[in-house]
Amino acid sequence: MRSIREISDDIQKLIRLLEKKIRFNKEIAIKNYVRKYKKLLHEFREIEKVGELNRNWQD
Structure with a gap:
């Protein structure tokens, strides 16, 4: 059986991983938005x- 400390460490690692993925996805979303805005x-x-x-032609 794993100790509570090990489980807690694993959960903290997963939370950091999720936060990193969320930040990365936000950056991609912002870059895509800027690209679309520039195109428009x-x-x-x-x-x-x-x-x-x-x-000018009509004048």
Whole structure:
């Protein structure tokens, strides 16, 4: 039989592992969000450029 101390140590190790995975997944989620935001911003700027060209052409 394992002692309470061993079980407690194992639980603490698992908690640290879970915390590490959660932090890692948050970083990935943030990076993905930033990537999507940059893509949308780029698309918006392209639309702005086309709109500006259309206005200049109509003048």
